[in-house]
Amino acid sequence: MVAMLELAPAHENVLETLTVGPRGPRERALEEGILMLSDADLLAIVLGTGLVGCSVFRLANEMLERVGGLEGLGRLGPSAIAEIPGVGTAKALRLLAGLEIGRRSLMRSIRPRPAVCNSAAVAAWFTSRLSWREYEELWVISLDGRNGLRSARRVAQGGVHGLGVTPRDVLRVALQDTAAAIILVHNHPSGDPAPSDADVAMTHKVAEACHVVGVPLLDHVIVSSTGQYVSLLDLGILPPAV
Structure with missing residues (x-):
């Protein structure tokens, strides 16, 4: 609950508005x-x-x-x-x-277009959307054959214990969007973007499922409330898609 403001005692019968003074x-x-x-x-x-x-x-x-x-x-x-x-x-x-x-x-002004070229572009776009969130959210970026942005959709929203997501949740979105490839993005409200063991395990499971259906997972970017980010591809945790 927000702390109550200490207000001056009432001494007038009208509300004070923006019209006070000629230079409001x-x-x-x-x-x-x-x-x-x-x-x-x-x-x-x-x-x-x-x-x-x-x-x-x-x-x-x-x-x-x-x-x-x-x-x-x-x-x-x-x-x-x-x-x-x-x-x-x-x-x-x-x-x-x-x-x-x-x-x-x-x-929309910084949306990476026409092509998503690197993790920095993805992080710049999603930091404005996710850095202030209280709980974790997982988004799927669907790309076309030239790595152009096709869509960005939230597939999971977590609680105090994080996200609960399966490869099926991710693939459902990718197939609905007829994506040629996808990128995962999620946030860490704690301020530390370092991937947890659960993040790494989930990424590998999704990557394996994506490989089976021929829709490669290109990267998994984690943004934080401090504006920092990490890329599991850049860290070498996720191997380059072939």
């Missing part, structure tokens, strides 16, 4: 550009209103301080954000929707 964040965004605004300014615009005795600017600043900035805010679910005084469900969903729009925009 909305005006500066229009005159100087949205890039000139601070994180708190951007958050204040999304919130729109504060509480009686607590301006929206103060609410935005205290929210960011309490949750650890925008990164911390993005890790919270709607219920936790809605519990913050002055937010509520509607504002919480608006905040999360804005963060998700930003993530999707970033993913």
